[in-house]
Amino acid sequence: MKKIILITILALVVNCSAFTSSKSSDSKTPLLAAYYLLSSSAYSTTCTSSFGTGVADFISKTFTCVTVTVSGTNYIFKTSSLPTYKSYYWGSTSLGYENAFYSNTTGTNYGNPNKILSQSYTITVPITNTSTTAPSAALGTIGVATNGIVIYNDYAAPGDSLATEYYTFDTAQGHPTNTGSYHYHVEPPKITNTDSALVGIAMDGYLIFGKKHDTTTSGLTSFSLAGTSSSTKCVGSGLSTTLPTTWAYKSNYETNTSHTAGTNSYHYHVNNGSEVLGIILSTKLIGAGGTSL
Ligand SMILES: [Zn+2]
Numbered sequence: 444m445k446k447i448i449l450i451t452i453l454a455l456v457v458n459c460s461a462f463t464s465s466k467s468s469d470s471k472t473p474l475l476a477a478y479y480l481l482s483s484s485a486y487s488t489t490c491t492s493s494f495g496t497g498v499a500d501f502i503s504k505t506f507t508c509v510t511v512t513v514s515g516t517n518y519i520f521k522t523s524s525l526p527t528y529k530s531y532y533w534g535s536t537s538l539g540y541e542n543a544f545y546s547n548t549t550g551t552n553y554g555n556p557n558k559i560l561s562q563s564y565t566i567t568v569p570i571t572n573t574s575t576t577a578p579s580a581a582l583g584t585i586g587v588a589t590n591g592i593v594i595y596n597d598y599a600a601p602g603d604s605l606a607t608e609y610y611t612f613d614t615a616q617g618h619p620t621n622t623g624s625y626h627y628h629v630e631p632p633k634i635t636n637t638d639s640a641l642v643g644i645a646m647d648g649y650l651i652f653g654k655k656h657d658t659t660t661s662g663l664t665s666f667s668l669a670g671t672s673s674s675t676k677c678v679g680s681g682l683s684t685t686l687p688t689t690w691a692y693k694s695n696y697e698t699n700t701s702h703t704a705g706t707n708s709y710h711y712h713v714n715n716g717s718e719v720l721g722i723i724l725s726t727k728l729i730g731a732g733g734t735s736l
């Protein structure tokens with residue numbers, strides 16, 4: 444009987460995840476994936492947050508579901524990347540289950556076979572980063588959202604495309620990998636809806652805001668999918684020299700980092716493309732530094 448169950452579970456394990464994530468397993472590790480599927484995580488509407496000595500208010504008062512400490516010249520973000528809201532991907536036997544998906548204008552969403560499982564991400568972010576010369580590609584998890592959910596780039600699993608995977612997003616525009624790692628690629632409506640809300644922080648230490656800089660979208664660059672260009676940032680109308688003033692912790696950020704030295708007040712925006720084109724970050728970052736494990 445156990446054998447039959449295991450075979451059934453293995454049959455459910457497919458490659459439908461961002462291959463660039465260090466947390467993703469591939470077909471070489473089906474037993475590991477089966478183990479993860481069996482060790483389900485409990486849905487909870489609450490989560491634990493903690494902030495160590497020296498962590499600035501712009502982090503401690505805007506991020507939840509993360510543990511943040513200072514280590515040398517870096518912030519260390521730790522997260523299990525578990526959503527505190529309902530999702531199809533908690534599984535039909537969970538209190539967190541909802542049989543609903545994000546409503547698109549270009550197609551109908553459907554569930555992938557994966558379930559949300561607790562992760563143990565460590566994302567190292569430089570506290571002071573004046574670098575504007577990022578490597579051409581940053582793979583895997585490249586940021587963390589203000590609700591503790593990790594942010595992936597715009598790459599999908601091999602043989603797949605984000606334009607295809609997009610239709611497996613839940614109502615919050617997130618989905619899990621085959622190891623249960625729940626993540627975002629595109630605008631997360633639980634955090635931002637075509638506004639200038641703080642979405643999260645990229646591993647290079649630069650902040651990510653919604654689709655607007657205060658109330659405008661002018662001066663924000665566009666990009667192509669799969670990292671052929673860059674992530675979205677302010678480049679015109681003087682916007683690159685200031686953060687959105689609508690962000691309550693703008694002054695705290697400026698007094699706690701050197702990102703704003705000179706005219707380098709760089710930051711990201713969610714791309715203004717609709718739906719699948721509204722990605723949070725491409726593979727191209729602004730600055731160097733930062734790691735994700
Ligand atoms: Zn994905």
Ligand SMILES: [Zn+2]
Nearest residue numbers: 656677682687
């Ligand atoms: Zn901006």
